[in-house]
Each structure stands twice: as C-alpha cells, then as structure tokens.
Amino acid sequence: MSLRKMFTGAMVAALVSVAAACGTSEENGSSESGTAFTPPKLSALNKLGTPEGALNVLAWAGYAEDGSNDPKVDWVTPFEKATGCQVDVKVFGTSDEAVSLMKTGQYDTVSASGDASLRLIAGGDVEPVNTGLVPNYADLFPFLKNQAWNSVKGVSYGIPHGWGANLLMYRTDTVKPxxxxxxxxxxxxxxxxxxxxxxxxxxxIADAALYLMKTKPDLKITNPYALDDKQFAAAVGLLKKQKANVGEYWSDYLKEVSAFKAGDSVVGTTWQVIANVAKTEGADVEAVLPSEGSTGWSDTWMVGAKSKHKTCAYKWLDHIVSPKANAQVAEYFGESPANPKACAFTADKKHCDTYHAGDAAYAKQIWYWSTPITQCLDGRTDVKCTDYSAWTKAWTEIKG
Structure with missing residues (x-):
C-alpha cells in the first residue's frame, strides 16, 4: 500500500488525534509495571464460551477498518466470518472521549492509549486480561509485555498492539549541522x-521534562510523567521560553508536512510516518531519535468491565494481533506491529525495518506516553505529583 493511500479518510482523523498511546520507561530500559495506585478488584475471564454474535468496538480511526473507507482495507470482515461476531465500530477522536464513552458500559473493547489506560483501569472501566486466552499473545515482542501502560502490579490489563516514537525532524538544507x-x-x-x-x-510537557531530566540533573527527574511541583514548574518554564521560537503547534500531519515543505517549519517533533510522507512529497527532511531518547506511544487493546460479549472481545484481541491483521493495521496506520510474525505480511517489505519493529534497544530509548497522576509513577511516596488536569491547565497557559 502506498503512503498516499494510507492517509485517506479515517487516517486523517487518526493522525490528528493520536495524542494517545502509552506508558513509561526506565532510563536505558522499559519499565515493568509498578504503578502506585490499587485498581478496583475485578477478575479476568476464566475461559472462553460460545461467541455471543456481536462486538462493540471503540477504536482510534484506522484501527478497525471494515472496507467502508477503502474496499482494500478490511480486517473486520474476515474476523466476522471466522467468529460469527458482528462488529460495530465507534471511532473516537481523543483519549478523553474514549474514557468518557467507556464509562457508559456500552463497549466491549477499546484501543487505549497511554493518556487513557490508567484512567480506565483506575475507574474500573476495564478489567484484567487473561493472556492465556489470547494464543497470539505468546508471539508478541517481550519488551511490550507487562509494562506500565498495559499492566498494574504485575497484572495485565491489555494486549499490546503497535508502537512508535516521537522523533526530531529537520530540514537538511537549513539546519546545519x-x-x-x-x-x-x-x-x-x-x-x-x-x-x-x-x-x-x-x-x-513530558518532552520538556525528558530534556530537563537529561540536562538538569539537579531537578532529579527520573520519569517525565512523574513531576512534583518544582519539576513541573521547570518543564512549564522551558516550554514558555520555547514559545518565542515556535512558529506552529501541530496536531494535523498534513499541516506539518506542508509547513516543512514550504520552509515555514524547519525543526520540531514528528512521527516516522510523517517524515516518510514529507520525503515522498519532495521535502528535504530527515528524522532522528535524539541522544536523550524520546517520548512515544504503545497502544493496547483492553476489555470493558461491563462487556456483554467477552468471548467475542477475546476473539478480537487475538485476531487484531494475529500476523496478517497486525501487519495490515501497522502498515495502514504507520507504526511498528506488536507481533514479529506480522513483518512477513506487510506489502512494503521494508516496513518493519523503517519502524524499528523488534529493535528492543531502540524501544528502550522511548518513554511511552502515560497519564500523569498524583501518585507519582516513579515510585515516590513522600510527595504528590501533578496530574493530567494540571498539565491541561498549564498547556493552555503555555500557548497563551
């Protein structure tokens, strides 16, 4: 599939609003689950039953395609034929919207991102997942399992789906060296x-915190999503200073591509897929993972605590990380698949190399997006950390 075809219809919405995806990492290595809060006591499914015949899916655009946007892009229909579970997909635009919709109890499964997953777990909106009932789970990259964005205190709450890094893109003809x-x-x-x-x-704000973590050791930041008042003030201060140099804050990949092509933007954050598109459209750009590492995402499929179709939900979890379906999603959306066997099924045989699939050393340099909460994600108990509401308020002030 060409990059052009990848970014049609629903994909635009997906990239505009993918402010979501997951977790945390320890320096030079992904963190194991160790979130401070105690989730509501919910149990994982013990065994599969007879498929209930229906499945209500809550997903980012591009994650549950049924051919309606592009007849050639369809991994829902084969699932329906194989399981008898008729899929109804609700596309959400932001993680806040996903959290709100999951509270209704109407959805069986959700493609949760890191700025949503902990809220869903803490709110009792999703339940632990019995990974033994998901056969393809065994094949997934080990460095995506039992992490802070999909597990709490060693208990898995979802199935890793796809991941990527937030990179530094620059105009090669302007930014030198x-x-x-x-x-x-x-x-x-x-x-x-x-x-x-x-x-x-x-x-x-986590990007600024990551930079300060590497350059201002006196702040003692050990996790860019766990910031006490002093650390948070430093990160916000850095972003307010940065604002004088910012020409545009982007959320629409098309606008970022256009800005780099025109030279209105010459350096800033991006995703690999955006850099690829910019290059195909003639922009003189490169994208790198900086020496400090980066933030990024690792999305997770989770099961609704109030789901009435749990067997179908588990069938979906297994299907979506099966080699062929995982390859289709990863290539259409523009990310690394969670299943290494998916690499044999991508139309672009260089896809997994481009997106660093299976490169654990590369993945260890990423601090996956996670919801900031008052209980510090770095394990500190002597202070309270700033939560996402404080981050939202500060972001409004930063942009002015």
Whole structure:
C-alpha cells in the first residue's frame, strides 16, 4: 500500500488525534509495571464460551477498518466470518472521549492509549486480561509485555498492539549541522527562531521534562510523567521560553508536512510516518531519535468491565494481533506491529525495518506516553505529583 493511500479518510482523523498511546520507561530500559495506585478488584475471564454474535468496538480511526473507507482495507470482515461476531465500530477522536464513552458500559473493547489506560483501569472501566486466552499473545515482542501502560502490579490489563516514537525532524538544507539533541527545539538558535514546531497536546510537557531530566540533573527527574511541583514548574518554564521560537503547534500531519515543505517549519517533533510522507512529497527532511531518547506511544487493546460479549472481545484481541491483521493495521496506520510474525505480511517489505519493529534497544530509548497522576509513577511516596488536569491547565497557559 502506498503512503498516499494510507492517509485517506479515517487516517486523517487518526493522525490528528493520536495524542494517545502509552506508558513509561526506565532510563536505558522499559519499565515493568509498578504503578502506585490499587485498581478496583475485578477478575479476568476464566475461559472462553460460545461467541455471543456481536462486538462493540471503540477504536482510534484506522484501527478497525471494515472496507467502508477503502474496499482494500478490511480486517473486520474476515474476523466476522471466522467468529460469527458482528462488529460495530465507534471511532473516537481523543483519549478523553474514549474514557468518557467507556464509562457508559456500552463497549466491549477499546484501543487505549497511554493518556487513557490508567484512567480506565483506575475507574474500573476495564478489567484484567487473561493472556492465556489470547494464543497470539505468546508471539508478541517481550519488551511490550507487562509494562506500565498495559499492566498494574504485575497484572495485565491489555494486549499490546503497535508502537512508535516521537522523533526530531529537520530540514537538511537549513539546519546545519544535523541535530542530534532536543536542544535543537528547546534552546535558542537565531537560524530557527520562529520556525520551530511542537506537538499540540498537554502530553508534550513530558518532552520538556525528558530534556530537563537529561540536562538538569539537579531537578532529579527520573520519569517525565512523574513531576512534583518544582519539576513541573521547570518543564512549564522551558516550554514558555520555547514559545518565542515556535512558529506552529501541530496536531494535523498534513499541516506539518506542508509547513516543512514550504520552509515555514524547519525543526520540531514528528512521527516516522510523517517524515516518510514529507520525503515522498519532495521535502528535504530527515528524522532522528535524539541522544536523550524520546517520548512515544504503545497502544493496547483492553476489555470493558461491563462487556456483554467477552468471548467475542477475546476473539478480537487475538485476531487484531494475529500476523496478517497486525501487519495490515501497522502498515495502514504507520507504526511498528506488536507481533514479529506480522513483518512477513506487510506489502512494503521494508516496513518493519523503517519502524524499528523488534529493535528492543531502540524501544528502550522511548518513554511511552502515560497519564500523569498524583501518585507519582516513579515510585515516590513522600510527595504528590501533578496530574493530567494540571498539565491541561498549564498547556493552555503555555500557548497563551
């Protein structure tokens, strides 16, 4: 499938609103689940029953395609034929919307992102997942399992689906020498003033926190999603300073591509898939994972606690990470698949290399998006950390 075809219809909505995806990492390595809060006592399904004949799916656009957007893009229909579970898909636009919709109890499964997953778990809206009932789970990359974005205190709450990093993109004809650090966007540079671009979301505060974690050790930041008042103030201060150099805050990949093509933006955050599109449209750009590492996403399929179709839900979880379906989603959406066997089924045989599938060393450099909560995700108990509501308020102030 060409990149052009990948970004039609629903994909635009997916990339505009993918401010979601998951978890945390320890320095030089992904963290195991160790979230401080205690979730409501819910049990995972013991055994599969007879498929109930229906499945209500809540998903990011591009994650549950049934051919209606493109007849050639359909992994829902084969699932329906194989299981007898008739799928009804509700597409959501933001993680806040997903959390709100899951509270209704109307949905059996959700493709949760990291700024939603902990809220869903803490609210009792999703339940633990019995991974033994998902045969394809055994094949998934080990570094995606039992992580802070899909597990709590060793209990799995979902099935890893796909992942990617937030990269540093720059115009090769303008930004010289080639940048290798996030200092390219956070420190003053006369040649890029007014032409820096940053991701338009409160979760971007974590990018600033990650940079400070690596450059200001006196702040003692050990997790960019676990910030006490002093650490949070430093990150917000850095972003307020950065604003003088920002020409645009982006959330629409098409606008970012256009800005880099025109030279209105010359350096800033991006995704690999956006860099690929920009290159195919003639922009002189490159994208790198900076020396400090980066934030990123790792999405998870979860089961609704009030689901009335749990056997169908488990059938879906297994289907969506099966080699062929996982390959279709990863290529259509523009991310690394969770199942290494998917790499044999991508139309573009270089897809898994491009998106670093199976590259654990690369993945260890990513701090996956996670919902900031008052109980510090870095394990501290002597202070309270700033929660997502504080991040949202601060983001409004940063943008002015």
């Amino acid at each position: 080639a940048p290798t650090s996030w200092s390219a966007v956070f420190e003053d540079n006369p040649s890029t003033k007014g032409k820096v671009t940053a991701y338009d979301s409160p979760i971007y």
